[in-house]
């Protein structure tokens with residue numbers, strides 16, 4: 001990763017929502033991933049076959065989540081792919097070098113001649129390689145973000161998608177600028193019950209807080225952090241990326257709380273764009 005996924009009757013549906021978390025799945029998950037793609041990759045598509053050295057010190061950046069040879073997540077994808085192919089495939093020739101890079105965390109591309117050609121080819125043509133990328137994206141990035149949403153007991157798609165988007169940019173962790181820091185500061189701002197009309201109430205510090213009231217506060221905390229992060233190295237990059245927070249503020253203002261086949265969000269120019277579920 002460079003910066004740093006049926007109605008069966010009323011009684012049954014009610015019972016489910018009170019005991020289980022409203023995990024993002026199907027089109028709601030597809031939309032969450034696509035909205036974040038706008039801000040990470042410039043469009044809503046999944047670029048399985050992308051591979052490039054963008055000279056950020058992390059080696060080759062590639063695939064649907066910007067997996068890097070210098071940050072170990074590309075190696076996790078290749079290992080997953082090897083498991084699916086039985087171990088001998090077109091990426092095997094890079095295993096020795098990838099293992100070394102995994103240990104050193106180096107952005108060197110020595111010994112990786114043809115790596116991007118192989119990635120592009122298999123990203124276009126091999127369903128197994130695509131599945132391997134999806135699996136690692138979910139395990140390393142999407143699922144951990146949804147665990148955090150579970151810890152809040154968030155029920156609305158918009159909240160769960162926002163926690164994913166913030167996790168991708170801010171990183172999973174407890175530091176001031178990371179998603180844990182943002183959630184902590186949001187939680188701490190509630191000193192009393194805060195009502196609203198979203199239909200979902202969170203328990204925060206013993207207070208009943210409407211989920212959309214919580215989300216609006218979270219978006220404000222995140223916006224403030226993007227403009228003034230503790231890590232000053234990211235300040236320039238982050239101050240230019242406030243559109244993704246404005247986009248979610250727009251989504252909330254339009255009361256798009258539960259997501260179905262499409263939603264309206266803001267693109268990188270701040271223009272309203274329809275994002276459609278395509279599975």
Ligand SMILES: *[C@@H]1O[C@H](CO)[C@@H](O)[C@H](O)[C@H]1NC(C)=O
Pocket residue numbers: 151152180181183184187203204205206
């Ligand atoms: C925020 O509040 C929720 C609900 O009380 C809690 O489960 C979660 O751990 C809190 N998160 C942080 C980072 O403080």
